[in-house]
Amino acid sequence: MEDSIRPGLKDVLTKQAGFSRDEYEFYFSLLKKRIVKKKEHYLQAGEISRATAYVNRGCLRQYIIGEHGKEIIIQFALEDWWIGDLESFHYEKPSLFSIQALEDSELMLLSRKNFLRVCEELPKYKTFHDEKVQRNHFATLKRLSLAKLGTPEEKYLLLMRDQPQLFQRIPLHFIASYLSIEPESLSRLRKRLTEKPRKS
């Protein structure tokens, strides 16, 4: 199985978690591959998230549906990202979120039981995981500030600067949902910014 795994996982676990070759092999032996076809769901709201999921190939969106059926995208995930509902995973409670593949995707899953086993046998993995949660927390706090403060143009330009690759892979109406902008407004905004003559 290891042959088809992109180098990202080994890289990040070696460099950021400090795994040796043996430690990585032990970790890798606990993973299970899951194929999620385009438009299929990996997780539905109300289900319990039973594993952490590393994206080996593909592209997914995590979203939540409000009382009036309005749907908002909370996160995208491309190759080398992790996706899932950690709160559901840790506390074994139903998830508020759904996760759907936007392209045929391949996930490497680590079950809760194996996650706890790795954390116990390799405390450096727990440290790596906690630091990932912390960085994610800081990013979410900034997104919360931006959601409340930012103009549509500011939100769009920041995303273009920080994650330009999303625009190559993800339909614009999904990006609009992620930015909480109406799809028509996002199209107009992009057109206006493209046409704007540069100052000379």
Add this chain to the structure above:
Amino acid sequence: MEDSIRPGLKDVLTKQAGFSRDEYEFYFSLLKKRIVKKKEHYLQAGEISRATAYVNRGCLRQYIIGEHGKEIIIQFALEDWWIGDLESFHYEKPSLFSIQALEDSELMLLSRKNFLRVCEELPKYKTFHDEKVQRNHFATLKRLSLAKLGTPEEKYLLLMRDQPQLFQRIPLHFIASYLSIEPESLSRLRKRLTEKPRKS
């Protein structure tokens, strides 16, 4: 100094972090008290957050100012809460946030140097801290979802349910800023909900 400290800090460190009496006393000996008078700032945007701060008495708000001078409250803190910009604290970089006392407040500060010392000498404190960050992350993700999805009424009712004590202590225009609702709309909403006859 210990006499004037409310029991909350000892309680949480004993019950949640598993501190013994000696461990608490060691921890406590590293804290420094800081008085912040009403309307004074504990942290200004652009400064580096040099300590974690436990609120022994008082009430504070953490806010951010957008490009056009618009101000948004990201968090309140009452007794037994921690407040600060952890990203600034951990990476020693200028904070995006400001923190101001809404009442005369008393904070118990743990400097970065001492924080690292406690984490090293008492790994259970690191675990406690990481779990706190994780819970905070889950709450922030929900607030992000609510900020994008919720109606003003939903946001108000959830805050009333989860943190009713805020309404006893904090001026309504600050709560409006926290909920991203115009102060006049929040007043009208409260009036309407109070007047609404209950279904019999």
